[in-house]
Structure formats: structure tokens, C-alpha cells
Amino acid sequence: MRTTASRKAAVAAGMALALCSATAYTAEGATDFSRSKARGELISAEALYTLTTPQDVTSQLESLGFQGDSVRYGVDAYRLVYSTVDAHGSPTTASGLLVLPHDFKGTLKPVSYGHGSELFDKDAPSTDPQGFNAAAPVTYAAAGFAGIAADYLGQGTGPGTHPWLDVPSETSATLDMLRAAREFVPRTGSFLKRDVLATGFSQGAEAALGLGRALQQGEDPRFRLAALAPVSGAYAVRDAEIPAMLSGEVSAKVSVLNVAYSYAAFDRTYDVYDKPTDVFKEPYADKVEGLTDGQHNWQELAVATPGTLDELLTAKGRDLIEHPQGNLDEALRAADNSCKGWAPQVPRRMYFTSGDDQAVNANIRYCLADFMSQGAKFPTVDVQSEAWHGSRHFGSNVAATSQIVKWFLSL
Known part of the structure; x- marks a missing residue:
């Protein structure tokens, strides 16, 4: 991510x-x-x-x-x-x-x-x-x-x-x-x-x-x-990227941008939350979906979001990425399947x-x-x-x- x-x-x-x-x-x-x-x-x-x-x-x-x-x-x-x-x-x-x-x-x-x-x-x-x-x-x-x-x-x-x-x-x-x-x-x-x-x-x-x-x-x-x-x-978003963001191996601000974008994108495709306030704290819940619609750049999202995941996510939002289940689990399986279940036979x-x-x-x-x-x-x-x-x-x-x-x- x-x-x-x-x-x-x-x-x-x-x-x-x-x-x-x-x-x-x-x-x-x-x-x-x-x-x-x-x-x-x-x-x-x-x-x-x-x-x-x-x-x-x-x-x-x-x-x-x-x-x-x-x-x-x-x-x-x-x-x-x-x-x-x-x-x-x-x-x-x-x-x-x-x-x-x-x-x-x-x-x-x-x-x-x-x-x-x-x-x-x-x-x-x-x-x-x-x-x-x-x-x-x-x-x-x-x-x-x-x-x-x-x-x-x-x-x-x-x-x-x-x-x-x-x-x-x-x-x-x-x-x-x-x-x-x-x-x-x-x-x-x-x-x-x-x-x-x-x-x-x-x-x-x-x-x-x-x-x-x-x-x-x-x-x-x-x-x-x-x-x-x-x-x-x-x-391996589930097994490598998410732990790296939660542990601080990936910088706090990059983690915020990636989690904000991925949550909004996954929700559009897989319906991972009922409403933005389920996973995003105010005042960010009203901003993230609009700023990830393809009409804004990374700098605009960076300005409108906080510096840490703790400031961005509700308790439910953090718990869900730490322990993916339901539709988020399905979204992550789709994200993480490029290396699974096949053996390349070419150089x-x-x-x-x-x-x-x-x-x-x-x-x-x-x-x-x-x-x-x-x-x-x-x-x-x-x-x-x-x-x-x-x-x-x-x-x-x-x-x-x-x-x-x-x-x-x-x-």
C-alpha cells in the first residue's frame, strides 16, 4: 500500500x-x-x-x-x-x-x-x-x-x-x-x-x-x-503491510493516506462498512470518501487528514484492520492473491x-x-x-x- x-x-x-x-x-x-x-x-x-x-x-x-x-x-x-x-x-x-x-x-x-x-x-x-x-x-x-x-x-x-x-x-x-x-x-x-x-x-x-x-x-x-x-x-497487505503500518515501520503519514484510501476503495467494491463514521473519526469521516473519488491528489488528501492512525480511526476502524473479517476479509483476499495458487513457468x-x-x-x-x-x-x-x-x-x-x-x- x-x-x-x-x-x-x-x-x-x-x-x-x-x-x-x-x-x-x-x-x-x-x-x-x-x-x-x-x-x-x-x-x-x-x-x-x-x-x-x-x-x-x-x-x-x-x-x-x-x-x-x-x-x-x-x-x-x-x-x-x-x-x-x-x-x-x-x-x-x-x-x-x-x-x-x-x-x-x-x-x-x-x-x-x-x-x-x-x-x-x-x-x-x-x-x-x-x-x-x-x-x-x-x-x-x-x-x-x-x-x-x-x-x-x-x-x-x-x-x-x-x-x-x-x-x-x-x-x-x-x-x-x-x-x-x-x-x-x-x-x-x-x-x-x-x-x-x-x-x-x-x-x-x-x-x-x-x-x-x-x-x-x-x-x-x-x-x-x-x-x-x-x-x-x-x-501481502494483510500479513506484511498492515502490521508494518500499525507498528510504525511505515511512516505515520503514509499509513494514514493508505488506510484512508484503502478503506474507502474497499467499501465501494466490497461494502466493508455501513457508514464512514463506523471507521473514521470526525471530522475526517465526512472528508475521506470525497477526497478518494479520483478527482483529488495525494497532497489534498494529506492536508485534510491527521498525522496518525489513532487520530484517523475509530476503535472499530482500527480493530477491523487488525482483525479483518466479513467483507474486509474478502477484499484483502482479492488484494493478496497475486502470488497464490500458481507456479510461473517462464523466466x-x-x-x-x-x-x-x-x-x-x-x-x-x-x-x-x-x-x-x-x-x-x-x-x-x-x-x-x-x-x-x-x-x-x-x-x-x-x-x-x-x-x-x-x-x-x-x-
């Missing part, structure tokens, strides 16, 4: 990244969603920007703290809107970012990247396509892959609110983004290979594992899993940083134990990241991306 965002970076660094719009592409017969309900069907595509030269790409990546040592191409960035299902299986739409090598004609291996946790829906990759969450797919495209990043449900241009930490819906939105990309890419003169390289950071690490399991189980026979590289995931590496200040290292131990119970070893790589805007957690995404792109190129 983490706070990650390009918006946080923008506040800290004073960055102002412009969205460049260009040509719009519309899927024929798919503009009316009532007539377009096949999962992964492309509804529309919009060209966002082009960085013509490798030097342009390197400059953009380095401005965000990412390395450009694997850049070989300029890039073309697109926003795709596609059909998918919501957390309850009902038809909806979602958006995502597709980044391709500039002027490339040929066959591309897809890299599916899951971005880290966001609160403001426009901090998603396709609506902040030159920001922190877009840097990894840009890196992969500039190295010669197709960089594909789902915004997730309720983020980017998707309707509704985001069901945060819900691995099943993260998985379905990510898989359907792959399907939409497969439909669109031929319009650029290229094609996607079957072999999918799955990666992601923080929340996106769980999404990458969820996608990996879906592909390995054959949920789309036109794709197959080729490699897995999750980065700094909170794979795989789990990236992390020692001393992660948000996704504590205990998450790795629980995830590895789950895989071992299925007979699968999962090699780990400590990227030993430096802090990015004050956080080693964010820094692990920067450091791991540079290492993963080189590994993917070697496969």
Missing part, C-alpha cells in the same frame, strides 16, 4: 508536463459502447505525441530521473480506449497508454507495464503521458518493444472510481488493454508478437503477476506469457530494494513462500535504489526499469 504519483513528483520538482494531442483514430462500429461489448475491443485511439529522435527520448527520461542507456529509437505515444469489465463483471470502458518505436515497421514484442498507485485519475499513464508513470513504457518502446500500460479501472479517461488494490480487476483491465493494443498496432504498420513480457511497479507488480497467471492459464490464446519482472509490490525475476519505506520487504518473503508452496522458485534482485523524491520505494522503479529493459533485451 503505497503513495506513488507523478503528481507528487510535479509538486516536489515543479515540473509542468504538457499533453500533446494529435490525430484521433476511432474503431469503426465501436464508438457507441452499447454496441461494443467484447472485452478488449478498441473503441478509440488518439495520438498523443512523438519524440522523433533517441536524444529526445533520453532527454525526457533523464528529466524524470530515469536512465536512457537503452534508448535506440524515438517514440510515438497513443491513448487507447477499450471495452472491459468492472470489478463486478459488468461492461465498462478503460483507457491506457501505448508507446511504440517511432517510424518502426515490423513485429514488436509487447511489454505490459503496471503503474504504481495513484489517487488522482489523471495521473495515470495515458493522461500524464510524459510523467513518472509513463517513463517505463517509454523506456521499453525506445529499446524496441511495444510499451503497453493500462490506466486501470476508473483512472485515465475511464468512468467511475478506481477499485484500488483489487487484483482481479487490475488483471482484467490489463489483459483487455493488451487486446486493444493488438487490434490497434497494425494501423501503424507493425504487429505484436504473442510473447508478452509482464512487469509493473508497486500496485502494478501485483497487476503484472495477475496478468502473468491469466496468460499462463490461457485466458487469451493469442498471447502467451514469456517473462515476469514485478517490482516492489505489496503482495522470472522479482525486483525490490532493501529497506523499502512503503512496500516493506516482508511482502517479498510472503510472496516467495506462496510460490514455493506451488514448487516454483522466484529469483530476487535487490536494486539497492537511492531515494527518488525522498522515497527508496519510488527509486526502486527508476533503478529496476533500467535493469529490466536490459534483461528483456537478452531474452
Whole structure:
């Protein structure tokens, strides 16, 4: 459970990244969603920007703290809107970012990247396509892959609110983004290979594992899993993250933000409380749900909430996260299932940083134990990241991306 965002970076660094719009592409017969309900069907595509030269790409990546040592191409960035299902299986739409090598004609291996946790829906990759969450797919495209990043449900241009930490819906939105990309890419003169390289950071690490399991189980026979590289995931919210927040291993303020957001998000999806005052003390009970609706950023939530969990939570609210039961138990089982019940059969590496200040290292131990119970070893790589805007957690995404792109190129 983490706070990650390009918006946080923008506040800290004073960055102002412009969205460049260009040509719009519309899927024929798919503009009316009532007539377009096949999962992964492309509804529309919009060209966002082009960085013509490798030097342009390197400059953009380095401005965000990412390395450009694997850049070989300029890039073309697109926003795709596609059909998918919501957390309850009902038809909806979602958006995502597709980044391709500039002027490339040929066959591309897809890299599916899951971005880290966001609160403001426009901090998603396709609506902040030159920001922190877009840097990894840009890196992969500039190295010669197709960089594909789902915004997730309720983020980017998707309707509704985001069901945060819900691995099943993260998985379905990510898989359907792959399907939409497969439909669109031929319009650029290229094609996607079957072999999918799955990666992601923080929340996106769980999404990458969820996608990996879906592909390995054959949920789309036109794709197959080729490699897995999750980065700094909170794979065990119940057993690792919650204890770390309650014990003070995660900072008090980060714990407040994460518990506030997760309670509100879980309630929208799983109905974990009857009314906000059941779990939140006044005056925060009237604020949290409104500030976690996707229209506000982490800074706004931080200003409106207290400094400690004791100030935020009622006795019932604290007891429920210490001893999850009922619908919260169900929500946590969905959040914690990315490593459970399957054994990856492809090249795989789990990236992390020692001393992660948000996704504590205990998450790795629980995830590895789950895989071992299925007979699968999962090699780990400590990227030993430096802090990015004050956080080693964010820094692990920067450091791991540079290492993963080189590994993917070697496969």
C-alpha cells in the first residue's frame, strides 16, 4: 500500500508536463459502447505525441530521473480506449497508454507495464503521458518493444472510481488493454508478437503477476506469457503491510493516506462498512470518501487528514484492520492473491530494494513462500535504489526499469 504519483513528483520538482494531442483514430462500429461489448475491443485511439529522435527520448527520461542507456529509437505515444469489465463483471470502458518505436515497421514484442498507485485519475499513464508513470513504457518502446500500460479501472479517461488494490480487476483491465493494443498496432504498420513480457511497479507488480497467471492459464490464446519482472509490490497487505503500518515501520503519514484510501476503495467494491463514521473519526469521516473519488491528489488528501492512525480511526476502524473479517476479509483476499495458487513457468525475476519505506520487504518473503508452496522458485534482485523524491520505494522503479529493459533485451 503505497503513495506513488507523478503528481507528487510535479509538486516536489515543479515540473509542468504538457499533453500533446494529435490525430484521433476511432474503431469503426465501436464508438457507441452499447454496441461494443467484447472485452478488449478498441473503441478509440488518439495520438498523443512523438519524440522523433533517441536524444529526445533520453532527454525526457533523464528529466524524470530515469536512465536512457537503452534508448535506440524515438517514440510515438497513443491513448487507447477499450471495452472491459468492472470489478463486478459488468461492461465498462478503460483507457491506457501505448508507446511504440517511432517510424518502426515490423513485429514488436509487447511489454505490459503496471503503474504504481495513484489517487488522482489523471495521473495515470495515458493522461500524464510524459510523467513518472509513463517513463517505463517509454523506456521499453525506445529499446524496441511495444510499451503497453493500462490506466486501470476508473483512472485515465475511464468512468467511475478506481477499485484500488483489487487484483482481479487490475488483471482484467490489463489483459483487455493488451487486446486493444493488438487490434490497434497494425494501423501503424507493425504487429505484436504473442510473447508478452509482464512487469509493473508497486500496485502494478501485483497487476503484472495477475496478468502473468491469466496468460499462463490461457485466458487469451493469442498471447502467451514469456517473462515476469514485478517490482516492489505489496503482495501481502494483510500479513506484511498492515502490521508494518500499525507498528510504525511505515511512516505515520503514509499509513494514514493508505488506510484512508484503502478503506474507502474497499467499501465501494466490497461494502466493508455501513457508514464512514463506523471507521473514521470526525471530522475526517465526512472528508475521506470525497477526497478518494479520483478527482483529488495525494497532497489534498494529506492536508485534510491527521498525522496518525489513532487520530484517523475509530476503535472499530482500527480493530477491523487488525482483525479483518466479513467483507474486509474478502477484499484483502482479492488484494493478496497475486502470488497464490500458481507456479510461473517462464523466466522470472522479482525486483525490490532493501529497506523499502512503503512496500516493506516482508511482502517479498510472503510472496516467495506462496510460490514455493506451488514448487516454483522466484529469483530476487535487490536494486539497492537511492531515494527518488525522498522515497527508496519510488527509486526502486527508476533503478529496476533500467535493469529490466536490459534483461528483456537478452531474452
